[in-house]
Amino acid sequence: MSRAPKLRSFSHALRAAAILAAIAGVGLAAQAAGGPDVLSLTMKRLDGSEQNLAAYKGKVVLLVNTASKCGLTPQYEGLEAMYGKYQDRGLVVLGFPANDFMGQEPGTDAQIQEFCRATYDVKFPMFSKISVKGADMHPLYKTLTSLPAPLGGDVKWNFQKYLVDRNGEVVAKFDPQTKPDDPKLVAKVEELLAQGS
Numbered sequence: 001m002s003r004a005p006k007l008r009s010f011s012h013a014l015r016a017a018a019i020l021a022a023i024a025g026v027g028l029a030a031q032a033a034g035g036p037d038v039l040s041l042t043m044k045r046l047d048g049s050e051q052n053l054a055a056y057k058g059k060v061v062l063l064v065n066t067a068s069k070c071g072l073t074p075q076y077e078g079l080e081a082m083y084g085k086y087q088d089r090g091l092v093v094l095g096f097p098a099n100d101f102m103g104q105e106p107g108t109d110a111q112i113q114e115f116c117r118a119t120y121d122v123k124f125p126m127f128s129k130i131s132v133k134g135a136d137m138h139p140l141y142k143t144l145t146s147l148p149a150p151l152g153g154d155v156k157w158n159f160q161k162y163l164v165d166r167n168g169e170v171v172a173k174f175d176p177q178t179k180p181d182d183p184k185l186v187a188k189v190e191e192l193l194a195q196g197s
């Protein structure tokens with residue numbers, strides 16, 4: 001007789017634990033779905049002007065850490081071509097020069113701007129040199145690298161790419177070696193562009 005109340009109370013405890021776990025799970029799912037806002041910072045452009053990244057909300061954004069003296073530097077050409085092709089549909093490419101990998105971006109902002117203009121006729125927005133790893137990592141990249149897998153993790157090299165949807169959420173990451181005209185990257189860009197404006 002005494003076992004029935006104990007079983008009943010144990011059953012209630014299990015049910016309560018299951019409900020709490022379900023509530024916690026919903027909270028985590030909602031948090032993951034919302035994700036951190038990577039377009040909340042104001043950053044300096046190569047020309048010294050201030051740019052609030054929130055101005056790019058509503059667009060599909062491709063974030064890229066760049067370098068002028070890297071084997072992957074010719075990707076500037078493909079990035080500019082992609083920007084030119086999809087700009088009118090709502091794509092913007094944002095370049096963030098960084099000197100974190102074997103000193104491959106040693107120049108000043110003015111030198112980087114001149115190189116990009118003269119060599120690749122870059123018209124997409126380029127920003128002041130930052131760090132994308134280590135103790136002095138910029139807050140933008142602290143947010144990006146802190147994302148849950150497979151989006152987060154260390155920046156592997158120059159020209160790593162993050163795709164941000166029109167809601168300002170990071171939805172895909174592409175390795176540095178992935179060229180701007182890679183079919184998988186292009187397909188993802190077109191998919192996001194098709195999701196309204």
